[in-house]
Amino acid sequence: MKRIAMIGMPNTGKSTLFNRLTGSHAKVGNWPGLTVELLSARLPIGDQLVQLVDLPGIYDLDGYSDDERVVTRFLDEVKLDALLFVMNASQTLRQQQLLAQLLQRADTLGLPVVLAFNMLDEASALGIRIDSEAIAAGLGLPTCLLSAKYGQGTERLLPALRAALQTGAQNLTPSDPAGFDTARFERIMQSSIDVPALASHQLTERLDRVLLHPLFGLPIFFGVMFGLFQLVFTLGKPLQDALAWGFGELRSAALEPLLSTLLSTLPAALQSSLLQGFLLDGLYNGLSTVASFVPLIVLFFLFMGMVEDAGYLSRAAFLMDGLMARFGLDGRSFVMLLMGFGCNVPALMGTRVIRSRGLRLLTMLVIPFSLCSARMQVFVFFIAILFSPSSGPLVLFSLYLFGILSAVLTSLLFKRQLVNNEAFVLEMPPYRFPTLRQMLLRGWSEVGHFLKRATRFIIAGVTAVWLLTHFPADAAPGSLDTWAGQLGSLLDPLMRPLGIDPMLTIALMFGFIAKEIVIGSLAVIYNQEGSALSATIAQQIDAIQAYSFMLFTLIYTPCLSTVATLQAESKSLRFTVMAVLWPLLLAWLASFVFYQLARLLTS
Amino acid sequence: MSVSASSNGTGNDTGNDTVGADIVAKLAQLPSGEHATILALHAEAALERRLLALGLRPGQAICLLRRGLMNGPLHIRVGTTELMLRRQEAQHIDIRPNRRPNPIRGTGA
Numbered sequence: 001m002k003r004i005a006m007i008g009m010p011n012t013g014k015s016t017l018f019n020r021l022t023g024s025h026a027k028v029g030n031w032p033g034l035t036v037e038l039l040s041a042r043l044p045i046g047d048q049l050v051q052l053v054d055l056p057g058i059y060d061l062d063g064y065s066d067d068e069r070v071v072t073r074f075l076d077e078v079k080l081d082a083l084l085f086v087m088n089a090s091q092t093l094r095q096q097q098l099l100a101q102l103l104q105r106a107d108t109l110g111l112p113v114v115l116a117f118n119m120l121d122e123a124s125a126l127g128i129r130i131d132s133e134a135i136a137a138g139l140g141l142p143t144c145l146l147s148a149k150y151g152q153g154t155e156r157l158l159p160a161l162r163a164a165l166q167t168g169a170q171n172l173t174p175s176d177p178a179g180f181d182t183a184r185f186e187r188i189m190q191s192s193i194d195v196p197a198l199a200s201h202q203l204t205e206r207l208d209r210v211l212l213h214p215l216f217g218l219p220i221f222f223g224v225m226f227g228l229f230q231l232v233f234t235l236g237k238p239l240q241d242a243l244a245w246g247f248g249e250l251r252s253a254a255l256e257p258l259l260s261t262l263l264s265t266l267p268a269a270l271q272s273s274l275l276q277g278f279l280l281d282g283l284y285n286g287l288s289t290v291a292s293f294v295p296l297i298v299l300f301f302l303f304m305g306m307v308e309d310a311g312y313l314s315r316a317a318f319l320m321d322g323l324m325a326r327f328g329l330d331g332r333s334f335v336m337l338l339m340g341f342g343c344n345v346p347a348l349m350g351t352r353v354i355r356s357r358g359l360r361l362l363t364m365l366v367i368p369f370s371l372c373s374a375r376m377q378v379f380v381f382f383i384a385i386l387f388s389p390s391s392g393p394l395v396l397f398s399l400y401l402f403g404i405l406s407a408v409l410t411s412l413l414f415k416r417q418l419v420n421n422e423a424f425v426l427e428m429p430p431y432r433f434p435t436l437r438q439m440l441l442r443g444w445s446e447v448g449h450f451l452k453r454a455t456r457f458i459i460a461g462v463t464a465v466w467l468l469t470h471f472p473a474d475a476a477p478g479s480l481d482t483w484a485g486q487l488g489s490l491l492d493p494l495m496r497p498l499g500i501d502p503m504l505t506i507a508l509m510f511g512f513i514a515k516e517i518v519i520g521s522l523a524v525i526y527n528q529e530g531s532a533l534s535a536t537i538a539q540q541i542d543a544i545q546a547y548s549f550m551l552f553t554l555i556y557t558p559c560l561s562t563v564a565t566l567q568a569e570s571k572s573l574r575f576t577v578m579a580v581l582w583p584l585l586l587a588w589l590a591s592f593v594f595y596q597l598a599r600l601l602t603s
Numbered sequence: 604m605s606v607s608a609s610s611n612g613t614g615n616d617t618g619n620d621t622v623g624a625d626i627v628a629k630l631a632q633l634p635s636g637e638h639a640t641i642l643a644l645h646a647e648a649a650l651e652r653r654l655l656a657l658g659l660r661p662g663q664a665i666c667l668l669r670r671g672l673m674n675g676p677l678h679i680r681v682g683t684t685e686l687m688l689r690r691q692e693a694q695h696i697d698i699r700p701n702r703r704p705n706p707i708r709g710t711g712a
Contacts, residue, residue, distance in 0.1 A: 009656070059652070059653055059656035059657070060652050060653070060656055062652075063649070063652055063653075065649075090683050091658070091682070091683055091684055093658070093682060094656065094657065094658035094660075094682065094684060097655070097656065098656065126683060128683075195682075195683070200680065200683070204685075208668070208678075212669060212678065214669075214672060314687075317687070318671055318676060318678060319671065319672065319675070321671055321675050321676050321687070321689070322671045322672050322673030322674050322675030323672075323673050323675075325674075325675075325689070326673075331676070331687075423646075423650045423653065423688070423689070423692050424676060424687070424688060424689040424692065425650075425653060425654065425657060425686060425687070425688040425689075425692055426686065426687050427657065427684065428678065428685040428686060428687055429685075430685070
């Protein structure tokens with residue numbers, strides 16, 4: 001199969017063009033020897049299938065960043081048949097240097113190049129005119145003007161790519177066989193592209209005057225984010241409840257009868273209620289709990305994607321960078337912390353845009369302190385049991401504060417080990433209206449990644465929970481005689497000074513897998529559900545113990561999916577171990593100080 | 604490593620009371636809302652390449668739109684591109700402030 005690579009600077013709409021050309025059938029794959037994941041998809045061009053690879057956006061072919069090294073090595077080591085260079089049509093002057101570099105490289109490699117000027121809609125709005133025929137004739141390569149976002153002109157790209165594949169290398173340096181004629185290249189580009197004087201994005205300028213206002217900028221930003229979170233939960237919670245109800249109905253109406261029929265056909269030796277219990281109480285309940293979170297996650301990604309595509313997140317980075325710099329972080333770290341309030345996992349993946357390894361690891365270290373939606377459920381549950389309705393919101397708010405405080409403390413402690421050596425120079429794209437198509441495509445692919453990652457760990461996790469609370473076989477499920485109970489008792493000397501009894505310790509151990517399991521495991525441990533469970537817990541512990549438990553829950557490792565993502569993104573076992581152990585230690589210290597102080601003050 | 608513009612005729616603009624119009628200054632010192640012309644970059648190689656790729660080239664007109672809170676980054680426009688960069692990065696960029704609004708030539712991003 002022939003192979004075409006897409007190359008261009010960041011913020012040229014490469015991914016949008018990739019999605020427009022290939023639909024949503026893109027595959028993330030590892031490339032042998034490159035140890036990096038690149039998006040690729042099959043694209044029918046003429047009568048043949050071609051593999052299209054989306055390379056990371058780069059500024060320079062001879063650059064020093066990780067992404068730039070990846071692209072250079074890819075060009076050197078992977079067999080290609082053509083290159084597709086994508087340019088932002090409204091930023092041609094500064095992007096043409098990369099094109100010049102690429103043309104020289106393509107000539108050495110003997111590869112044909114197709115040139116695509118993307119974002120034609122924005123360039124036209126600025127009054128920029130590009131004579132694609134003059135460029136095509138002058139440089140000797142197929143040139144297309146298009147807007148991938150609105151699908152304009154993309155249909156002309158496929159014939160251009162087909163022609164390039166057929167003709168092969170284009171001899172891009174005709175005038176000077178010894179090298180690339182830079183002066184001629186610049187002359188052609190300058191005479192073919194007309195940029196009016198004082199071209200600027202009027203709407204963006206006016207919006208920025210309000211949204212980046214020295215006084216109102218930050219309050220407006222937090223107001224918008226708060227509104228979006230509210231919207232996600234107002235819209236998502238009923239959907240989640242409906243799904244949870246549906247999964248319950250499916251279980252009692254179909255799975256339970258089906259399973260008992262199936263089991264009865266097995267030889268008598270294999271028939272046991274244990275197997276049915278494992279499949280239904282263990283696997284099915286665990287998986288359906290996680291699956292019921294999908295509506296919330298879809299909505300969260302839709303809204304976050306919208307804010308990001310609109311260009312507002314880079315404004316947030318601008319507004320907060322001054323403060324974050326004091327903690328050894330930067331504006332982008334703040335954006336990721338914010339995304340962590342929904343779910344830590346995508347926030348950790350979002351740190352890929354940070355090039356400095358020190359800064360990236362420091363950001364990844366503090367993201368898990370963002371109080372995610374799963375932890376919030378545990379807190380809402382405990383607050384309802386042990387605190388008065390009037391003090392409830394205040395208790396929850398104090399936990400958000402402790403989360404932020406933990407992040408600040410951690411970054412201050414580790415900023416000398418994880419040093420940020422990256423210059424902070426970021427593009428601020430103009431505000432853009434995201435299209436529905438863009439949002440849906442994005443939401444869909446993110447959810448796919450989430451489900452793939454989550455299911456693996458949830459299956460292993462719920463299996464472990466079930467085994468630990470049901471064995472040895474003669475122990476009552478969930479009691480202190482089970483393996484989980486024995487472990488809880490073993491840890492008792494460590495947890496008693498925090499006011500956390502063995503039962504709650506078991507819940508914390510399961511919470512390591514996923515916070516969604518905590519309340520469910522309490523139900524198993526106390527063997528009660530609903531209001532009976534609440535009443536039992538209210539008898540067993542007081543408000544101080546509950547707060548200590550919540551502090552611990554807040555600070556220690558959020559879930560296995562987070563740990564897996566920490567490892568996958570850092571590719572360093574040492575870092576992952578530290579990112580698990582440090583919060584554990586901090587959680588213990590925080591709960592210890594709180595519990596002992598509170599007992600001292602109230603006695 | 605540094606890149607500079609052929610800056611002939613730098614010293615003869617009309618006088619100025621704030622940052623002198625004919626004085627070479629650092630981008631970090633340019634007041635908000637003011638225009639300037641980039642004279643030279645004095646950054647280490649990797650940063651300089653990045654700045655060049657983002658359009659910060661000697662001879663280019665530049666406008667400082669605003670400054671971030673708490674010693675935050677600078678918001679600048681160069682050509683059709685808007686950027687944010689920290690003050691310490693802006694220290695590496697020599698400029699000549701313009702007294703009048705700059706007649707930006709149509710040279711794109």
